[in-house]
Amino acid sequence: MTYWIDVLNQALIFGVFALSLNLLMGFAGQVSIAHAAFGAIGGYLAGYLAQEHGWAFGPALAVGVAGAFVFGLLVSLPALRLAGEYLILLTLAVQIITLVVITSISALGGLQGLAALPGISLFGKVLLTPQDFLKLLVPILLAVFFLMRRVAGSPAGRVLRGIREDELATQSLGKDVFAYKSQVFALTAGLAGLGGVLLVYYNGVVAPGMFGFGVSMTIIVMVIVGGSANLYGTLVGTALVVASGPFFQKAIKLSTDKSSLAQLLAYGVALVAVLRWRPQGILPEAATPGALLRRVRPRTGAPAAERAERAIPLAARRRGGTPELALEATGLTKVFGGIRAVAGLDLRLERGQITGLIGPNGAGKTTVFNLLTGALKPDRGTVLLGGRDITGLPPNRIARAGMVRSFQDVRTFARLSVLENVMMGVAGQRGERMSVVLTPMPLGPGERRTRARALEWLDFVGLADRADEPAGSLAFGEQKLVALARVLATDAEVLLLDEPASGVDKRWSDHMIDHIARLPDAGLTVCIVEHNLSVVERLAHKICFMHEGSVTAEGTMAELSRQERLQEAYFGSMV
Amino acid sequence: MPISTFIGIDSGSEVLQAVVNGVINGSAYGLLAVGFALILSVTGRFHFAYALTYALAAFLAAVLERVYGLPLLPAAAAGLAAAALVGVACDVVVYRPLAERAGSGAMLTIFVASLGILIAGENALSLAWGPGPRNLTGIGSHSISVGGATFTTLDIVSVVLSAALCVVLWLVLIRSGFGREIKAVRANAEMSTAIGIDVRRVHGSVFVIGSLLGGVAALLYGLKYAASPDMGEDAVFYALVVTFLAVSSSSPLRLFAAGVGVGLVERVAGLWLSPQLSTGVVFVLLLAFLSHRSLQLALGGRSLSFTVSRRVRALRGAAS
Numbered sequence: 017m018t019y020w021i022d023v024l025n026q027a028l029i030f031g032v033f034a035l036s037l038n039l040l041m042g043f044a045g046q047v048s049i050a051h052a053a054f055g056a057i058g059g060y061l062a063g064y065l066a067q068e069h070g071w072a073f074g075p076a077l078a079v080g081v082a083g084a085f086v087f088g089l090l091v092s093l094p095a096l097r098l099a100g101e102y103l104i105l106l107t108l109a110v111q112i113i114t115l116v117v118i119t120s121i122s123a124l125g126g127l128q129g130l131a132a133l134p135g136i137s138l139f140g141k142v143l144l145t146p147q148d149f150l151k152l153l154v155p156i157l158l159a160v161f162f163l164m165r166r167v168a169g170s171p172a173g174r175v176l177r178g179i180r181e182d183e184l185a186t187q188s189l190g191k192d193v194f195a196y197k198s199q200v201f202a203l204t205a206g207l208a209g210l211g212g213v214l215l216v217y218y219n220g221v222v223a224p225g226m227f228g229f230g231v232s233m234t235i236i237v238m239v240i241v242g243g244s245a246n247l248y249g250t251l252v253g254t255a256l257v258v259a260s261g262p263f264f265q266k267a268i269k270l271s272t273d274k275s276s277l278a279q280l281l282a283y284g285v286a287l288v289a290v291l292r293w294r295p296q297g298i299l300p301e302a303a304t305p306g307a308l309l310r311r312v313r314p315r316t317g318a319p320a321a322e323r324a325e326r327a328i329p330l331a332a333r334r335r336g337g338t339p340e341l342a343l344e345a346t347g348l349t350k351v352f353g354g355i356r357a358v359a360g361l362d363l364r365l366e367r368g369q370i371t372g373l374i375g376p377n378g379a380g381k382t383t384v385f386n387l388l389t390g391a392l393k394p395d396r397g398t399v400l401l402g403g404r405d406i407t408g409l410p411p412n413r414i415a416r417a418g419m420v421r422s423f424q425d426v427r428t429f430a431r432l433s434v435l436e437n438v439m440m441g442v443a444g445q446r447g448e449r450m451s452v453v454l455t456p457m458p459l460g461p462g463e464r465r466t467r468a469r470a471l472e473w474l475d476f477v478g479l480a481d482r483a484d485e486p487a488g489s490l491a492f493g494e495q496k497l498v499a500l501a502r503v504l505a506t507d508a509e510v511l512l513l514d515e516p517a518s519g520v521d522k523r524w525s526d527h528m529i530d531h532i533a534r535l536p537d538a539g540l541t542v543c544i545v546e547h548n549l550s551v552v553e554r555l556a557h558k559i560c561f562m563h564e565g566s567v568t569a570e571g572t573m574a575e576l577s578r579q580e581r582l583q584e585a586y587f588g589s590m591v
Numbered sequence: 592m593p594i595s596t597f598i599g600i601d602s603g604s605e606v607l608q609a610v611v612n613g614v615i616n617g618s619a620y621g622l623l624a625v626g627f628a629l630i631l632s633v634t635g636r637f638h639f640a641y642a643l644t645y646a647l648a649a650f651l652a653a654v655l656e657r658v659y660g661l662p663l664l665p666a667a668a669a670g671l672a673a674a675a676l677v678g679v680a681c682d683v684v685v686y687r688p689l690a691e692r693a694g695s696g697a698m699l700t701i702f703v704a705s706l707g708i709l710i711a712g713e714n715a716l717s718l719a720w721g722p723g724p725r726n727l728t729g730i731g732s733h734s735i736s737v738g739g740a741t742f743t744t745l746d747i748v749s750v751v752l753s754a755a756l757c758v759v760l761w762l763v764l765i766r767s768g769f770g771r772e773i774k775a776v777r778a779n780a781e782m783s784t785a786i787g788i789d790v791r792r793v794h795g796s797v798f799v800i801g802s803l804l805g806g807v808a809a810l811l812y813g814l815k816y817a818a819s820p821d822m823g824e825d826a827v828f829y830a831l832v833v834t835f836l837a838v839s840s841s842s843p844l845r846l847f848a849a850g851v852g853v854g855l856v857e858r859v860a861g862l863w864l865s866p867q868l869s870t871g872v873v874f875v876l877l878l879a880f881l882s883h884r885s886l887q888l889a890l891g892g893r894s895l896s897f898t899v900s901r902r903v904r905a906l907r908g909a910a911s
Contacts, residue, residue, distance in 0.1 A: 098885050102881055105881060281715050283710055288707040
């Protein structure tokens with residue numbers, strides 16, 4: 017019996033590691049191979065303080081967790097802007113350096129570690145047997161589980177998943193992606209530190225081998241096999257991985273050293289097999305108790321038939337006294353290498369009007385959008401949004417200031433539902449920051465409000481009946497409508513739409529044009545980049561013609577097409 | 592007080608020995624990196640299981656030699672063949688299907704799968720023949736002493752062979768039609784398909800070449816020290832460091848030089864630091880490189896030195 021309780025205890029401790037890694041890797045999409053190293057920071061700090069300075073369990077635990085938290089925060093700083101192979105490498109380097117440094121500190125016992133740790137005494141009773149530890153570990157694991165579930169299920173969790181799907185799109189909706197990334201890194205590192213402290217106290221020793229590269233890999237196996245971005249899956253994965261030890265020892269009766277090899281062999285095979293044949297893991301992301309309940313009682317969307325003439329779900333926001341120019345860009349310049357992609361461009365968007373930005377391929381239209389929204393920093397020039405200087409601000413702050421953009425290549429969050437895509441846009445949500453971990457406020461009312469708001473916009477674009485489908489499963493044209501709804505949901509007053517109707521079949525592009533044409537009624541200011549001139553002609557009050565990085569002519573379509581120079585540059589084929 | 596004592600070095604020969612060891616180890620790092628970088632840059636696969644094909648080449652050769660009594664050359668050839676086969680199998684059976692399914696987000700998935708292959712493979716080898724190190728023998732080697740630095744004839748063979756292989760690969764890449772195909776796929780796989788290059792065949796050959804180069808490095812290591820199933824882990828770490836310091840798509844010569852550089856840094860640092868810590872120095876180098884890259888991205892793609900010099904100029908302009 018004690019044997020099995022020991023196994024259970026190990027599963028509980030590794031559950032702390034795996035649940036936190038899942039938040040980082042499964043939800044936020046940041047791969048970390050340094051999770052065991054964060055555990056080492058916590059475990060060694062606590063072990064050292066306990067053994068050498070006689071600290072009690074509580075304070076040692078607190079310092080261990082805090083140390084790992086701070087270390088995670090430090091590691092996150094260079095990690096923020098790295099993606100893909102560079103992030104892998106960074107965490108790999110951190111994993112290795114941490115252990116190298118720890119083992120070279122003689123006060124920490126070098127390669128042997130520290131082996132004379134005092135036990136834990138709680139409420140005057142010293143924890144000795146696995147049964148004693150069980151009473152400590154079960155509440156801790158439950159606490160970590162519910163903490164992770166709270167983050168994952170909150171608006172902040174939705175933002176993390178957005179970061180996983182598309183960082184730039186998330187940032188363009190006004191979310192401070194870098195803050196989220198460093199906070200989630202630090203939070204999960206702190207929890208790994210907690211796991212490390214528990215592991216050390218449970219074993220009564222702290223040694224480098226407990227936190228090696230192999231341990232990091234084992235934690236990854238737990239997360240991937242159980243199911244990325246499913247916390248229940250992580251519990252299953254952890255249980256399976258930890259229980260495979262007794263399986264090889266007891267059921268197959270391998271010797272101890274052979275069984276640990278066979279166990280690792282099985283981890284490796286399981287990891288490859290899951291990625292190859294069941295990448296979502298045992299429990300896919302959507303398989304949560306909440307989702308199962310919803311399947312029993314499906315949400316009723318608005319009937320598709322009535323979608324023809326929906327009111328724009330937006331209070332008329334034309335305010336008296338605001339300047340008539342919603343956006344004024346002056347002298348914008350961006351040089352790539354030796355090429356002046358945008359050269360001293362002036363652009364003025366009048367409030368409540370649709371402005372079309374046209375020009376041949378390579379004229380710099382998309383670059384202008386990137387400069388206006390902060391995805392690129394201009395080398396020269398200023399951007400005023402409603403009279404406020406926003407030049408050089410990052411995309412999230414510009415979005416919050418009231419200007420958002422859509423993307424030529426849509427950039428919907430493929431694995432989020434259509435509704436969640438639009439909910440991501442809704443501004444001013446409670447519990448949207450990572451501090452949601454610390455505050456006990458109820459999220460239900462805010463979420464209901466956000467959902468209702470998002471549904472209104474989905475209704476406006478006629479996709480309310482598709483709300484629960486993953487956005488990635490929709491046709492390209494439908495995804496463009498989702499992207500439009502997402503942009504609208506931000507309540508921004510200036511919308512920059514990059515080729516909203518291109519690559520979309522006629523049925524959807526007609527829909528799209530109708531929707532956009534109605535936006536000025538609600539006081540919105542729109543700028544569209546579009547190749548299809550008939551679309552621009554139908555929508556735009558004013559058209560700016562761009563050539564070689566600057567606006568060379570503006571006016572109505574009729575005025576522009578009379579200019580010979582433009583005919584040559586652009587309308588050539590039409591003449 | 593002689594300057595050498597002042598900076599914590601006992602004698603000049605100690606420095607020379609460090610440099611010699613640095614070059615010997617560094618040329619192995621260089622060869623490793625050339626194989627790894629070729630695979631990474633051409634196929635885009637983060638082939639961490641390179642550690643497995645590396646270990647397989649030397650460990651299998653040692654097993655064949657010691658357990659089954661084969662002479663060194665056939666044993667080594669069998670080890671290399673097994674490494675190449677497993678390398679290609681990784682791509683065909685695991686990476687390619689993952690890449691086709693996951694598209695642009697495949698890098699991380701492939702890396703994690705590659706970790707799985709490595710764990711499984713290493714432990715399968717240990718289960719089959721035991722985890723302990725096994726000696727490879729069959730090349731006579733004696734030590735030579737020059738100016739207070741000692742090395743062996745095997746070390747000379749290692750350095751020369753590693754350098755020669757890198758030069759050969761370099762020549763193949765710049766001279767042969769096959770090399771041009773590899774470079775075309777590296778630049779743009781889709782366009783290469785359009786002009787009639789069989790991308791899958793190129794990927795396959797790159798995995799073969801990469802695994803063979805790594806395998807040779809492993810055999811040389813096994814001859815000098817010993818071969819064990821987990822010997823590839825350290826090796827692939829070095830391959831990674833060198834690859835990223837030198838940029839994966841650079842020429843084999845540059846990668847080789849970067850490898851020697853890393854070897855020198857490590858050994859020279861070893862004059863002051865414990866062997867443990869001097870290994871750490873290499874990774875601190877990598878960390879510094881990554882932090883610099885991150886900073887660069889934060890500054891909008893401009894290089895740090897450029898930005899700093901611009902700021903300085905601006906300040907001077909403001910002052911004058």
